[in-house]
Amino acid sequence: MNRFEVITPADVASASRLLTEDGNVAFAGGVDVIDLSKQNIASPAALVNLKGLKELDGIEVRPSGELRLGATVKLSEVAEHPAIRAKFTAIAEAAGEAATPQIRNLGTVGGNILQRPRCWYFRNPDVVCLKKGGDTCYSIGGLNRYHAILGGGPSFIVHPSNLAPALIAMRASATIIGPAGQRTVELEKFFTLPTVDPKRENSLKPGEIITGVIVPAVSAGVRSHYLEAREKQSFDWPLVSVAIVIDRAPGAKTVRDARVVMGAVAPIPWRSQAAEAVLKGGPLEESRARATSEAALKDAQPMSDNAYKVVIAKVIVRRAIMHAAGMEDA
Known part of the structure; x- marks a missing residue:
């Protein structure tokens, strides 16, 4: 693992500016970022600490019935929240299935959505696969027990998020802030197939930060x-x-x-x-x-x-x- 510094910005705008600089990587729970760094897949010059930024925190069930989850809300908080369990059940269940209690107390909503694939070729520092800028997806003709059965090609990774399927099923949108300002995107349209770019999994641009997700109110039925x-x-x-x-x-x-x-x-x-x-x-x-x-x-x-x-x-x-x-x- 390379040496890096940790920078704690004063606000989201400062964090966004820092993340436009080459080598700077966002972290909150830090679960996947640290894994990738240990595996020499990521080599951050600096980690931009998003913890403590109030714009990224909090669970809110609004008077309209709409649910907002801040990007740095812990998975355990989502899993245990009474209103989410009652009205947005699949989201609470998905958060509660992620990893272990210890990791759920550390991992965040944003981190679970943005985690990188667990493909053993991608995670192997000695393999330059298609996702790392090479010209071959080694799961084709290789070991592919855990790989895609739908939508694969030219890369056959699978998306590892527990939370994302439940959020998409409940029509969630992501709120995003970046150098060009704020935008909202349906979470279903946020993720990108390898046919768009095999090296990435979503449409997040340099300097952009997911501030939270919004889930529409649900009817009685x-x-x-x-x-x-x-x-x-x-x-x-x-x-x-x-x-x-x-x-x-x-x-x-x-x-x-x-x-x-x-x-x-x-x-x-x-x-x-x-x-x-x-x-x-x-x-x-x-x-x-x-x-x-x-x-x-x-x-x-x-x-x-x-x-x-x-x-x-x-x-x-x-x-x-x-x-x-x-x-x-x-």
């Missing part, structure tokens, strides 16, 4: 659930995850709207509009949940070692729908 499958139940990134949001008129059986967003299956959190089309417009029952799971994976193109992900994804999509609907999984 909305129910949500986040579910993931891991190899280890103690501490592991998901093999597959899914966030489900269903909206039914109070007392009605027909689904009037739905969102299906999977994680760890593609280079970005993967929304399946085909699955949503199957789920909407009819009564919610086990057969419809099963048909939805089939539609969600109909375009899957597994690699040599990860076809098992297709099977797991279908199961957890179906189970998440049944749970969100208040029915035990059959």
Whole structure:
């Protein structure tokens, strides 16, 4: 690890200016930044400390019912917040599944959204893969057990965030400040595929900082659930995850709207509009949940070692729908 300094700016505008300088990297919880530095993937000249900036902190449920999560809010705070658990259930569940209690007490909303891929080729300091400016994605023809089954190419990494699928399923937007001022972007449109640029995972520009995420108010008929499958139940990134949001008129059986967003299956959190089309417009029952799971994976193109992900994804999509609907999984 190279030597670096830590700079604590007085405000977000100062932090943004510092982050336009080559070699300066933002950190709050610092979980992924330190990992990348130890692995010699990142070599920061300075870490710009975002902790303590009030514009980036706080959980607020506004009178309109809208939820705001500051970028430096801890994952444990999100997981334990009563209003989030009651109204924005999938978000609380996703935050509660991340890593371990110790890391959830340190890791932040912004950090979880922005974490880099866990691909072993990308994380190997001796491998110059496509994501690090090389010309080859070594998962093709190599070890690809944990790689993409949807949306892959030319890089086949998967996005590791627990929180992002749930936020996208609940129509969240990110608020961003940078040298050009402030902007708001739908989180679904924030992430970028490798076809845009294999070296990056999102549209954040130099000097820009996510200040928080805004989640619209939910109506009385909305129910949500986040579910993931891991190899280890103690501490592991998901093999597959899914966030489900269903909206039914109070007392009605027909689904009037739905969102299906999977994680760890593609280079970005993967929304399946085909699955949503199957789920909407009819009564919610086990057969419809099963048909939805089939539609969600109909375009899957597994690699040599990860076809098992297709099977797991279908199961957890179906189970998440049944749970969100208040029915035990059959």
